[in-house]
Amino acid sequence: MSMAYTFLFSPNICPASPTKPICALNPSPPNTIPSTIQFNLNRRDFPLPSVSSSISFPPINVEYLEQEFSSHGVTFTDLGEGCVAKMVLENGSVATLMLPSGLITSYKPKMWHGGTEEVLHTSVSEREDGDAVIQGGVSLALACRSEEGGFSWSPTTWALHDVRGSSQDSIQVEIISRDPENMMEVKYNISIHENTLKSEITVSNSRSSPVQLVGSVISHLTVSTPDGTYAVGLEGSNFFNGPPLRSEFSILPPEFGQGERTGANAFQLPWLNGLLPAAWGARDIIVNDTNEAESGERETGAEMEGEEKSDYKHLTEKMSRIYTSAPRNFTIIDRGRRNSVVVGRKGFNELYMYSPGSSYEWYGKYAYICVGQSAVLKPIILGPANVWRGEQQLHNPNL
Numbered sequence: 001m002s003m004a005y006t007f008l009f010s011p012n013i014c015p016a017s018p019t020k021p022i023c024a025l026n027p028s029p030p031n032t033i034p035s036t037i038q039f040n041l042n043r044r045d046f047p048l049p050s051v052s053s054s055i056s057f058p059p060i061n062v063e064y065l066e067q068e069f070s071s072h073g074v075t076f077t078d079l080g081e082g083c084v085a086k087m088v089l090e091n092g093s094v095a096t097l098m099l100p101s102g103l104i105t106s107y108k109p110k111m112w113h114g115g116t117e118e119v120l121h122t123s124v125s126e127r128e129d130g131d132a133v134i135q136g137g138v139s140l141a142l143a144c145r146s147e148e149g150g151f152s153w154s155p156t157t158w159a160l161h162d163v164r165g166s167s168q169d170s171i172q173v174e175i176i177s178r179d180p181e182n183m184m185e186v187k188y189n190i191s192i193h194e195n196t197l198k199s200e201i202t203v204s205n206s207r208s209s210p211v212q213l214v215g216s217v218i219s220h221l222t223v224s225t226p227d228g229t230y231a232v233g234l235e236g237s238n239f240f241n242g243p244p245l246r247s248e249f250s251i252l253p254p255e256f257g258q259g260e261r262t263g264a265n266a267f268q269l270p271w272l273n274g275l276l277p278a279a280w281g282a283r284d285i286i287v288n289d290t291n292e293a294e295s296g297e298r299e300t301g302a303e304m305e306g307e308e309k310s311d312y313k314h315l316t317e318k319m320s321r322i323y324t325s326a327p328r329n330f331t332i333i334d335r336g337r338r339n340s341v342v343v344g345r346k347g348f349n350e351l352y353m354y355s356p357g358s359s360y361e362w363y364g365k366y367a368y369i370c371v372g373q374s375a376v377l378k379p380i381i382l383g384p385a386n387v388w389r390g391e392q393q394l395h396n397p398n399l
Contacts, residue, residue, distance in 0.1 A: 065160070073167030085160075087171040087192045092116050095192040102158040102175055102188060103249055104138035107197045109396035111339075119197070119341055119394060121222035121368035123251050134249070136368070138199055138392075141247035142215035144184050146207075147381075153179040154215075155186040156248070165191070183207045195396045201347075202389050205382045212379040216352055216372035217392045218247055219343075224336025225367055227316040227358035233330035235311035237351075239321040240377060241304050244354050244370075253356050253366055315369055318357035322377055326351040331397075332369060336362070342397055345373035347390030352376065 062083055065076040077084045085097045093116065096106040108116040122136040145152040155177030165171040172191040178184065183206035191198045205211050223229045244252055308323070329344040330351075345351070352372035360366035373392045382388045 069163040072163045072165055073171045074163050074173060085173055087173060087190075088167060089169075089171065089192060089194065090167050091194055093192055093194065095190065095197055097173055097175075097190055098134070099160060099175065100157045101134075101249075102140060102155075102177075103134065104190060104197075104199070105134065106137070107192070107394060109195055109197075109399070111396070111398050117337070117339060117398075118222055119396070121220040121251070123365055135251045136220040136249060138197075138217065138219045138394075139247060139249040140188060140199070140201060140215070140217055141245070141249075142186065142201070142203075142213060144179070144182075144186075144203065144205075145212045145214065146182075147210055147212055151182045153182055153184055155179075155188075158188065161187065170194070184211070195399045197394045199392045200389065201391070202387060203382060204387050206385060208384050210381055210383050213382055213388060214375055214379045216245060216247075216374035216376060217348075217390070218245065218250065218352070218370060218372040219392065219394065220251060220368045220370050221332055221341055221394075222337075222368050223332075223334040225358050225360075225362045226355045226369060228334055228336035229315045229355075229369055230333045230335075231313040231315060231330060231353065231369075232333055233311060233327055234308045234313055234323065237308045237323045237326040239306060239308060239323045241306075241319075241321045244320045245352055245372060245374075245376065250370075251365070251368065253360070315355040316358045318355060320354045321352075322374060323351040323353065324349070324377065332371070340397055342393075342395040343371050344393035344395060345391065347380075347388065348373035348375055348392075349378065350374040350376060 062076045062078050065083075069076070073088055073090075075086045075088070077086070079098070082099050082101070085099060087095045087097070092110045094106065094108045095104065097104050104120065105122050107119045109119065111117050120137050122134065125133045125135075127133055140155070143152060143154050158175040158177050161174045161176040163171070163173050170191055170193040172189055174187060174189045176188070177186050185204040185206070187202040187204075189198070189200040189202070191200070199217050201217070203213060244250070246252065328346070329342055331340055331342050333340045350373075352370070352374045354370035354372075356366040356368070373390065375390075380388060380390075
């Protein structure tokens with residue numbers, strides 16, 4: 001892995017060895033390039049370039065950003081045609097955000113022993129053309145779609161909008177993405193507190209008609225192994241099983257996707273097309289490592305849904321499900337790392353959880369649990385000239 005990336009992640013990162021130095025990131029092309037120039041705002045907008053865009057933005061002036069915001073406890077570092085914002089509190093807690101992708105690559109809160117430990121799981125690999133592929137962390141996969149099907153837009157490229165707070169208490173970095181043509185705006189506020197990382201989303205619909213919001217805040221939590229990991233507090237929660245949600249930043253073992261099928265009896269969610277490929281848009285179930293999967297049989301309706309029986313759910317087996325009645329807060333406990341994370345949500349009614357299973361190397365690329373605050377089975381309806389807010393919290397109870 002190129003030394004250019006060493007400041008982005010914790011020592012737990014699982015890199016693939018590139019064949020040449022990595023000098024730039026090329027995020028997937030956005031559906032619509034949000035312009036920070038066409039909007040008259042009373043706040044500061046700093047356009048960030050998109051290498052996939054035909055519109056040329058000026059380079060990021062990292063020196064100016066340092067002068068403007070260093071008093072808030074944020075440092076900025078050039079990274080190819082983007083930059084990295086690093087938020088550092090006086091108690092030692094650190095969070096790292098990449099722009100223009102909006103990917104949170106690291107969150108290291110202060111622990112009971114006085115040091116810090118990484119909460120997020122991130123992987124770096126290299127495409128055949130030499131470009132870096134960074135996956136994992138915390139990302140927002142969201143689609144905004146008109147109910148009549150007239151448009152569909154996803155915020156994929158972000159501009160820095162504002163920085164608030166201080167290193168003494170909390171730091172908030174606000175980024176923004178817009179679709180001026182369809183009159184949609186998404187603000188994404190990432191904030192680090194003494195013992196919590198928050199991801200807050202504000203979606204503004206300036207149209208004269210309602211829109212559907214479908215997607216998830218997807219978080220990859222690093223663990224020693226899923227065999228030593230438990231979800232506490234989900235007993236009695238109803239769930240649906242399904243294939244893993246996929247976004248640009250999802251980490252999935254290579255065998256996933258081989259068993260995905262579509263058919264007349266599949267549970268169709270057409271508004272997911274293009275957002276989470278091969279996800280819950282066709283709700284056929286991957287049957288894990290069984291003869292049924294090889295023969296092409298599907299799970300029955302009874303197996304597709306159920307109720308969580310254990311309040312101390314062992315995550316050792318492969319699983320992918322969405323809970324429809326989970327509590328607003330629950331805990332992930334990793335016995336191997338002697339660590340825990342309290343996961344909370346606001347605004348979202350669904351909880352996505354995915355475990356790759358325990359057949360992989362301890363502390364390796366697939367040593368993680370994926371959680372997501374979601375609106376997948378039931379989209380959120382945002383009325384005309386209205387605003388919706390959602391939030392995820394990753395709380396460190398180990399201080």
